[in-house]
Amino acid sequence: MKKWYFCKQCGYSCVISGLTQISNRLIGKGSPEMCPNCNIKIAELPIEIVDKYDCFNGLNIFSTDWIESREQYINDYVSQFPEFNKELYKKELSRLKESAERHFQYEEVQKEKYMAKINKEAQKILDKQNCISKCPICGSTNINKITLGSRAAKTAVFGVVGAVDDAGKTYKCGNCGGKF
Numbered sequence: 001m002k003k004w005y006f007c008k009q010c011g012y013s014c015v016i017s018g019l020t021q022i023s024n025r026l027i028g029k030g031s032p033e034m035c036p037n038c039n040i041k042i043a044e045l046p047i048e049i050v051d052k053y054d055c056f057n058g059l060n061i062f063s064t065d066w067i068e069s070r071e072q073y074i075n076d077y078v079s080q081f082p083e084f085n086k087e088l089y090k091k092e093l094s095r096l097k098e099s100a101e102r103h104f105q106y107e108e109v110q111k112e113k114y115m116a117k118i119n120k121e122a123q124k125i126l127d128k129q130n131c132i133s134k135c136p137i138c139g140s141t142n143i144n145k146i147t148l149g150s151r152a153a154k155t156a157v158f159g160v161v162g163a164v165d166d167a168g169k170t171y172k173c174g175n176c177g178g179k180f
């Protein structure tokens with residue numbers, strides 16, 4: 001069972017499942033029920049609050065809507081507690097900003113890694129094709145390489161699947177016109 005918790009001082013919120021609690025205990029990590037900003041025990045967030053604000057209900061984290069909804073939750077709910085502290089809330093905001101940057105950097109790195117992998121696969125296929133020296137249909141050595149330009153464009157649009165599909169057509173035979 002997942003439950004939302006929050007800090008009355010800074011508005012920090014998080015989900016704690018029974019599993020998180022057990023695994024934290026097993027690896028000797030500190031209690032997940034402490035606020036990382038204020039180091040005080042966090043309280044369970046009432047279900048009606050969780051239901052009321054979309055930031056707890058599947059909005060993309062750090063999206064504009066998520067930030068707006070989260071601000072609303074702070075203004076409506078957390079700010080009415082006597083413990084609420086504007087300075088600590090600012091601290092929580094900068095912590096969120098930092099995690100947002102880490103989050104987006106991570107996505108960027110993943111994307112680059114993925115593209116590098118695709119390009120490598122495509123290059124492997126090209127290298128294999130480059131070994132062909134005569135037409136497998138008529139045996140002629142009068143073969144022309146199909147330009148890399150269109151191939152690279154197709155790879156960019158269709159990813160590695162397009163490259164594989166196109167791989168059978170690296171050369172055109174000048175004798176019989178066959179593509180292979």
Ligand SMILES: [Zn+2]
Pocket residue numbers: 007008009010011012035036037038039088
């Ligand atoms: Zn806090």
Ligand SMILES: [Zn+2]
Pocket residue numbers: 135136137138139140173174175176177178
């Ligand atoms: Zn041929």
